[in-house]
Amino acid sequence: MVKHWIKSILTAAVAGAMMLGTTGCGVGFTLSPGELYRLPKLPAEYTELDKQLSAMISAGAEYAPPSSGTNIQSVQLTDLDGDGRQEALAFLRVADDEKPLKIYIFSPEDQTYRQTAVIEGTGTGFYSVTYTDMDGDGYMELLVGWKVNAELQALTVYSLAHGAPQELMRSNYVKYAVTNLDRDEKQELVVIRADEDGDGTADYYRWQDTGLVSQSSARISSTMAQLSQQGRLTQGTLLDGTAALFVTGVTDATQAVTDILTEKNGELTNISLSDITGVSTAVYSFQSLYPMDINHDDITEIPWQEASPVALEETPDSDAVDPYIEWRSYDGSGGYAVVETTCHNTEDGWYLRIPEDWEDRVLVHRSVSSDEAMVTFLYQDENGSPQEFLRITAITGSGRESKAARSGRFILSRQAKTIYTAELLEANSSWKYGVTEDDVREAFSLIDTEWLTSDY
Secondary structure, three states: OHHHHHHHHHHHHHHHHHHHHHOOOOOOOOOOHHHHOOOOOOOHHHHHHHHHHHHHHHOOOEEOOOOOOOOOOOEEEEOOOOOOOOEEEEEEEOOOOOOOEEEEEEEEEOOEEEEEEEEEEOOOEEEEEEEEOOOOOOOOEEEEEEEOOOOOEEEEEEEOOOOOOEEEEEEEEOEEEEEOOOOOOOOEEEEEEEOOOOOEEEEEEEEEOOEEEEEEEEEOOOOHHHHHOOOEEEEEEOOOOOEEEEEEEEOOOOEEEEEEEEEEOOEEEEOOEOOOOOOEOOEEEOOOOOOEOOOOOOOOEEEEEOOOOOOOOOEOOEEEEOOEEEEEEEOOOOOEEEEEEEEEEOOOOEEEEOOHHHOOOEEEEEEEEOOEEEEEEEEEOOOOOEEEEEEEEEEOOOOHHHHHOOOOEEEEEEOOOOEEEEEEOHHHHHOOOOOOHHHHHHHEEEOOHHHOOOOO
């Protein structure tokens, strides 16, 4: 991994040399072909780091990069102590050692890297690593997820402020989130795990004089199996501005349950948990959507599946769709307000904000032909007959430009491999709730894949 990273440096350096050699900006010198393509000399510290790691590998170690999260390289560079210079962390496995999993930390020193610390552990591998200054002292804390066995993960938080790594906490976990529920100068940690009875629980770690301490716990609705695969942790905000952590589990790919965790008087509280059922009141049909700020008001909404008011007969080339997603914002007592309704077409990657006048009146069909996926919006007239008034089409394939230019269509979005178009159909002009092209453009959005937030 170090060699790969060094290769990137070389590529950039060569590109820069080529630009200097070809520019007409009066630099004052020219480069010969031999000079132009001669590889630049590597900084000495990277060469020395590579030598040290190569020696470890030759002695029997092997690279063991984390398997999840955003930091999945075997060798990672980051500024741990805030001095503007990057430390190097190498993730290795030494099979014959009592503690085979090792994180070697190298600090820059003069023209080299010097090994200054090592973190050791047991298990089958590294699951994840996160770097964050949780307590605001200028030093990064190291959050390491260990794969203990096929069914168990352990989280350890290390402080590096005093040279040698100091273990601040350790816990089994399924997911965790670094958060700031109390909105103070220090970040807290919420760890999701199974308790002794196998029930889901969230442990709340806060900073005290003795370090990072488990202050309180709150019960959650989801099992660890429901969280481990499609489950998500989403950080957000309630209607009253309170910070919250939304914990979403997916039961069987058809149903989701979201617990809403907040801090009250220093304690972690699940404001969505029913006192009667012991389960969150936010249980809804799962549509591959998770809590997010759908309307960009800095408040987090939960996607609630709404049923279509009437059924439409299916045809051989068209499927009736149940499209309505009701987006609910919650307050600190667990009550909610509906702030938006959308039609989400997850198959084709777009959604449409639904006007209030359409609700309980509009049906949707989706049909697919060669290189075109069409969604048609219909209303029922006074005789109960369906009337098509709007169609949105996702066009792919080599002929998409000509298809997008077909009479009546206007472009909503042009992506690398897909063009999204809309057309106002005949019944739109006669319906009192009809729309304009500008209305459709304003209501249309692509589904952002980053809504699926990363957690560990």
